Amino acid sequence: MSQSAIDEYARCAREYTGNPSSTHPLGLAAGQRLDQERRKTASLLGTKPQNVFFTSGGTESDSIVLASLLKSPTPGEIVTTAIEHSAVLEWRKTLESAGWKFITLPCPNGYLSLETLENAMNEKVRMVCVMKVNNVTGTVQDTKAIAKLIRSKAMQYGRPIHFHCDAVQALGKVPFRLEEEDIDSAAFSAHKFNGPRGVGILYNRNPSVTALSRGGGQEKGLRPGTENLAGICAMNRALEDALASLDERYSQILAFRCKIQTTLKDIGLKMLSPESGTENDFSPYIVCASVKPVPSEVFLRVMADKGFCLSAGSACSSNAKGKAEGVLAGMNVEPMDRRSSIRISCGSGTTEEEVDLLCEALRTTYKELGYGR
Amino acid sequence: MEGRKSETEGMALYLIKLGEISLKGLNRGFFEKKLKNNIKLKIHPYRSVLTREKGRFYLYVDPSCPDEHVERTLKTTFGVVGFSRALVCNKDWDEMCACAKTLIEKEPFACGEGTFKVEARRGDKSFPMNSYQIEANLGGIVLDRHPSMKVDVHKPQKELMVEVRDKVYMYTSPVDGPGGLPVGTAGKGLLLLSGGIDSPVAGWRMAKRGLKQDCLYFHAYPYTSEQALQKVKDLARLIAPYNMGTNLVVVNFTECELWIKEHSKEEEHTLMMRACMMKVANAIAKKRDCKVLVTGEALGQVASQTLESICFTNSMSELPVLRPLVAMDKGEIIDTARAIGTYETSILPYDDCCVVFSPKHPLVRPDVQAQTVSYREMGIEELLAKAIDSVEEFPMGYNA
Numbered sequence: 001m002s003q004s005a006i007d008e009y010a011r012c013a014r015e016y017t018g019n020p021s022s023t024h025p026l027g028l029a030a031g032q033r034l035d036q037e038r039r040k041t042a043s044l045l046g047t048k049p050q051n052v053f054f055t056s057g058g059t060e061s062d063s064i065v066l067a068s069l070l071k072s073p074t075p076g077e078i079v080t081t082a083i084e085h086s087a088v089l090e091w092r093k094t095l096e097s098a099g100w101k102f103i104t105l106p107c108p109n110g111y112l113s114l115e116t117l118e119n120a121m122n123e124k125v126r127m128v129c130v131m132k133v134n135n136v137t138g139t140v141q142d143t144k145a146i147a148k149l150i151r152s153k154a155m156q157y158g159r160p161i162h163f164h165c166d167a168v169q170a171l172g173k174v175p176f177r178l179e180e181e182d183i184d185s186a187a188f189s190a191h192k193f194n195g196p197r198g199v200g201i202l203y204n205r206n207p208s209v210t211a212l213s214r215g216g217g218q219e220k221g222l223r224p225g226t227e228n229l230a231g232i233c234a235m236n237r238a239l240e241d242a243l244a245s246l247d248e249r250y251s252q253i254l255a256f257r258c259k260i261q262t263t264l265k266d267i268g269l270k271m272l273s274p275e276s277g278t279e280n281d282f283s284p285y286i287v288c289a290s291v292k293p294v295p296s297e298v299f300l301r302v303m304a305d306k307g308f309c310l311s312a313g314s315a316c317s318s319n320a321k322g323k324a325e326g327v328l329a330g331m332n333v334e335p336m337d338r339r340s341s342i343r344i345s346c347g348s349g350t351t352e353e354e355v356d357l358l359c360e361a362l363r364t365t366y367k368e369l370g371y372g373r
Numbered sequence: 374m375e376g377r378k379s380e381t382e383g384m385a386l387y388l389i390k391l392g393e394i395s396l397k398g399l400n401r402g403f404f405e406k407k408l409k410n411n412i413k414l415k416i417h418p419y420r421s422v423l424t425r426e427k428g429r430f431y432l433y434v435d436p437s438c439p440d441e442h443v444e445r446t447l448k449t450t451f452g453v454v455g456f457s458r459a460l461v462c463n464k465d466w467d468e469m470c471a472c473a474k475t476l477i478e479k480e481p482f483a484c485g486e487g488t489f490k491v492e493a494r495r496g497d498k499s500f501p502m503n504s505y506q507i508e509a510n511l512g513g514i515v516l517d518r519h520p521s522m523k524v525d526v527h528k529p530q531k532e533l534m535v536e537v538r539d540k541v542y543m544y545t546s547p548v549d550g551p552g553g554l555p556v557g558t559a560g561k562g563l564l565l566l567s568g569g570i571d572s573p574v575a576g577w578r579m580a581k582r583g584l585k586q587d588c589l590y591f592h593a594y595p596y597t598s599e600q601a602l603q604k605v606k607d608l609a610r611l612i613a614p615y616n617m618g619t620n621l622v623v624v625n626f627t628e629c630e631l632w633i634k635e636h637s638k639e640e641e642h643t644l645m646m647r648a649c650m651m652k653v654a655n656a657i658a659k660k661r662d663c664k665v666l667v668t669g670e671a672l673g674q675v676a677s678q679t680l681e682s683i684c685f686t687n688s689m690s691e692l693p694v695l696r697p698l699v700a701m702d703k704g705e706i707i708d709t710a711r712a713i714g715t716y717e718t719s720i721l722p723y724d725d726c727c728v729v730f731s732p733k734h735p736l737v738r739p740d741v742q743a744q745t746v747s748y749r750e751m752g753i754e755e756l757l758a759k760a761i762d763s764v765e766e767f768p769m770g771y772n773a
Contacts, residue, residue, distance in 0.1 A: 295728055301595035339728070370631070 002194040002238055002348075009196060009234035020227050021218060030229055037229075040236050044243060045171075045188075046179035047203055053219045054232050057200035058168035059087040060212070061187030064202055064222065065164045066091045068209045069127060075099035079120050080129040082330025083107045083136070085166055087187070088129055089326070110139030110274065110331050114149055121153045127162040132176060132186075133169035136327040136343060137273045138286035140174060147182035162206055168192055172242030174250070174283050178203060185209060190231070194348060195238035199231035242348070250284065253346050256355045257284040260344060263359035264289045267366050272333055272341055287344045288328075290337035294369050299342055302368065306361045311343040381422050381433040386461055387443060388544055389430035392454035392552055405430075407583075408452040408555040411617055415446040415771055426538075427496075432456075444548070446772075449614040451581050453550030457534075460543050464500055472543045473511050473533065477518055481531045481546055488525035489515060489532065496538040507535055551581065556617040559583035562695065563663040565654055566590050566621070568604045568725040571669030571698055573612050573715040574706050578697040579667050580616045587661055588612075588619050589654055591626040596730065601723040610769045611715050618771035622661075622764050624653055629756050630730050636751045640736040641744065643677045644685060648748050649757055651689035656761045658692055666690060671698045671706065676735040685739045689748070 001009075012033070018026030020034040035049075042049040055061045066088065069078060075098055080088055082104040092102045101124070105116050112130060128150050133140050147163055154161040165186045170176040172193030178186065184206045190199040202223065215224025242249075264271060264287070272288040274281055291299045296312035303310050328338040344358070389412075394404045409423045412432065419438035424431045434443055440458070447456045460476060462468040476482065482489070493507035502510070511533060512524060536542040564576040566588040576586055590605045602623065609621040629649055637645045654666050670678045677686070687694055698706055710716035736744075 293729070297598065298595050298729065301598060305595070 001191070001196055001234070002241060004241055005195050005234040005238040008237040009230045012233040013230035016229050020229055021216065034227055034229055034232065037232050037236050041201060041232075041239070044236065044239050045201070045203060046177035047205075051178075051203050051205045053202040053204060053222050054227055055200045055202050055219075055223050056198050056228075057191070058085070058166060058187045058189040060223070061185075061200050061202035062087040062164070062166055063091070064212045065162075065185045065187070065204065065209055066095070066127075066129070067212045069095060069100060070098050071210055072126070075101075076124040076126040077101040077103060077122070078127045078129060079103045079105065079117070079125050081105050081107050081112050081131070081141075083110065083134050083139075083327045084129065084131055085135055085168070086326075088131075088166060104330070106332065107139075107330055108332050110134055110137045112141055112146070114142075114145055117146060118149060118153075121149075123157045123159075125153070125161055127164060129164045129166070131166040131169070133167070133174060133283045133286075134327065135169050135286070136341075137288045137331065138169075138283040139274060140170075140280055140282055142280065143181055143183060151182065162209075168200075169283060169286070172239055172246065173285050174279055175246070190235035190238060193238050193242040195235035196231045199228055199235045201235075245348075249348055250279065253350070254284040256346050256350060256352070257287055259355055259359060260287050260362075263362055267363055268371075269366070270337060272328060272331075272337060285346050289342055289344075290333075290340045291342055291366060291371075292336050292340040294340055294366070294371065296340055296342050298369065299340070299365060302365045303342075303361060306365070308358055308361055311345070312341060383436060384420075384422065384433035385436055385438070385440075385443070386459045386542075387432040387434065387447070388457050388459045388542065388547070389432055389447065389453055390455040390547055390550070391428060391430065391452065393554060394452055395428045404452070404555055404558055407558050408450070411450050411452070411555050411557070412446065414617070415450060415614070416443065445614075447550055448548070449551065450555075451551050451553035451583065451615065452555035454552050455547035455550050457544035457547040462541050462543070464497065464537060464541055466502070469507075469511070469535070469541050469543070470514060472541070473514050473535075474518065476533060476543060476545055477515055479545070482515070482519065482522075482533070485519035485521055487530040488523050488528075490524065490526050490529035491515065491533045491535065493535040494537070496536060500537045507537070511535065551615070553581035554583035556580050556583055556615070557585045559585075560665075561585045561587070561661075561663050562665040562667050563654055563658040563661065564588045564619075564667040565650065565669075566605055566609060567669070568601050568608065568719065568721075568723060569669065570703075570710050570716060570719040571671060571674075571706055573608045573669075573719065574709045574713070575667055575669035575697050576612050577615055577709070577713050577715075579695060580612070584665070584667070584695075586616055586619060586667060587663060588621045589657060590621060590623050590725075591650055591653075592623050593627045593630045593726075593730075594625075596627060596630065597725055598723055600721075601725050604718060604721050604723050605725070606767060606769075607718050608715055609767070611718060612713070613769035614771050615713070616771070619769050620661075621767040621769060622657060623767065624657070624760050624764050626650075626653075626760060629653075629753060629760055632753050632756050633751065634730055636753070637747060639732045640734055641739075641747055642730055642732045643735050644682060644739055644744055645748060645751060646730065647677055647682075647686045648689040648744075649753060651686055651694075652757055653761055655691050656757075657764065660761075664692065666692050666694045668694060668696055669698055669706075670696045671701055671703070674703065676737045679737050681738045681740070685741050685744050688741050688745065 016030040016033055018030040020030040038049045038052050042052045095102050103120055105120055130141050130146055132143055143165055150161050150163050162184045165183045167186045168189045171188045185204040188201040191197040211222050213224055218224050218227055270290040272290055300310050328341055397404055413421050420435040422433040447453050460472040462472045491508040491511045493504040495504045532546045534544050559582055562584045564586040566572045588609045592602050609619055613619045633645045
């Protein structure tokens with residue numbers, strides 16, 4: 001969490017003591033500030049305030065949209081990718097038990113091809129769910145082209161198809177404006193752009209999306225529960241900062257990534273993230289590689305002892321055996337490479353000196369474990 | 374006797390049923406003394422007095438000691454077959470009725486349902502009522518208080534026991550103890566403790582036969598995690614009360630594992646690793662005056678536990694290797710692990726062996742001679758000696 005976000009949080013928590021839904025003066029003041037923040041979020045995202053709903057984060061935002069399908073009297077099909085975050089994939093069982101067909105499309109090398117998507121489309125498809133930036137490898141999907149395909153199919157079938165996008169890893173890191181996209185709903189998490197944990201955004205323009213939980217009708221009933229005003233203010237401050245410096249930081253992180261990639265290749269490690277491309281192809285913030293034959297956890301332990309916090313697969317599921325490799329399996333990565341996958345993430349605070357130390361540590365660690373050059 | 378009586382005045386009384394110990398001959402005193410010591414040590418710091426009469430222990434505990442502490446102690450002390458909280462009164466009928474009324478207000482009688490029986494033993498034949506009269510009259514008191522209960526003299530669900538001796542001792546159905554023999558009566562062994570389900574159960578079973586054990590764990594950081602070591606510490610702590618405390622000895626095994634990987638055939642990795650573990654365990658056992666090794670091996674459970682593999686690892690040990698689980702099914706082992714409370718810790722996902730050292734196709738039918746040659750060819754003795762000399766020790770107390 002950035003210092004400016006922390007300061008904003010403290011200021012807001014002190015200043016707005018009322019519940020934004022209360023009608024007394026303290027509540028009204030908080031409510032006004034909440035409206036103001038919603039307008040600000042909308043403008044930062046490139047959409048209208050009425051499409052912005054504050055949530056607890058990406059997982060909840062994804063869940064509200066996917067759970068809405070359960071309300072449909074006639075189950076259909078949902079098409080998604082095999083490399084989605086578990087916030088989406090974990091809905092498979094629930095939706096299938098309600099009669100939905102849950103189709104996960106393979107993404108060789110981390111990309112969903114339009115051809116694969118087109119082949120999966122049929123009259124029963126009601127929702128397509130594709131993430132913008134992959135959380136394990138950093139691959140970026142062409143959501144504009146995907147949306148175009150979906151709209152043409154919707155036109156052909158004569159019924160709407162909802163397009164949901166998990167854009168948690170995109171916002172504040174790679175160029176992403178909702179006004180340039182044709183997405184029906186999207187999920188965002190504040191902590192991905194130095195905001196507080198436990199705050200997020202659901203962008204939604206489809207009125208048939210309904211609430212996951214029941215409560216006091218906040219957020220137009222879509223996300224009941226007292227709004228976390230201080231968290232929302234801090235998130236907006238962080239988002240404002242992230243977007244203002246996006247281009248500058250992007251080039252800096254890209255330079256870091258190049259350095260890391262060169263080191264990894266030099267040691268003899270296999271990149272599981274794309275090795276080349278533009279901002280439309282990958283996010284420089286995430287690098288995934290295989291330290292085969294060393295198991296990821298062994299490599300991570302040694303790196304942790306040297307002060308570097310790396311991850312294996314996806315951090316959200318690394319405690320569960322096998323699941324960490326799910327995304328890589330969806331990319332058809334070999335089992336040995338999946339088991340040896342490490343993920344390096346840079347943040348806005350990462351310095352060149354830290355990257356140099358990291359590269360040296362990667363080199364020595366692989367050597368210490370009996371491999372590398 | 375008078376002195377002892379005044380010593381126990383006002384103390385809570387528990388009757389302890391002894392099982393196998395009662396069948397011992399001339400050496401019964403040795404077993405009983407050990408059991409007394411074990412119980413007293415665990416009840417400490419609370420004052421306790423233990424006496425033995427007619428095949429039972431009478432445990433008097435300072436009234437400030439919580440019931441839970443005594444119960445936890447007796448449930449984890451091998452040699453205790455069962456125990457009951459008892460009330461003592463004079464050989465006076467009114468006092469006896471008052472005691473019975475107090476006891477039937479508590480569990481297992483408190484719910485007022487089910488079948489029961491009153492069983493009286495009249496050690497003092499001068500008592501004016503005979504056993505049948507005592508049973509009938511006290512039974513009447515139970516039925517007055519709990520009219521829904523029924524008498525069943527053959528298979529009662531609950532019992533109220535009355536013993537008329539120097540005084541009258543009254544108690545309800547005993548709670549089960551763990552049985553077995555007092556820990557320490559069978560000498561000392563070294564348990565090879567991994568983070569799995571089996572080895573803590575093996576340790577528990579040997580403790581049940583009176584074997585005191587130290588525990589030995591092979592740590593291979595960074596190939597096994599600190600969480601895996603913590604898991605083993607937790608397991609040692611969980612079995613320590615049954616074992617009257619234990620010492621967990623942790624061997625740094627990383628260099629040895631890497632050497633084995635480098636200097637043996639892939640299919641032999643696991644066997645060579647186990648051979649080295651046996652060598653290290655023997656050396657550490659001798660240093661600590663342990664006369665046997667204990668492992669959680671079960672015949673045929675995995676590749677390294679086939680008859681041939683067991684023969685090979687056995688050949689690497691000078692000390693006898695006891696394998697209390699050898700003929701148990703996994704399901705039976707799991708049931709015991711659940712009962713003694715180690716299962717939930719054992720299944721935490723922190724492996725005690727890294728896949729790096731696990732061959733894809735391990736040798737399942739090794740030949741003792743051929744693999745002994747392989748072992749010698751590795752030339753690992755120096756590293757093993759280093760490992761033996763660089764152990765860390767973690768003492769675990771006997772109070773859970």
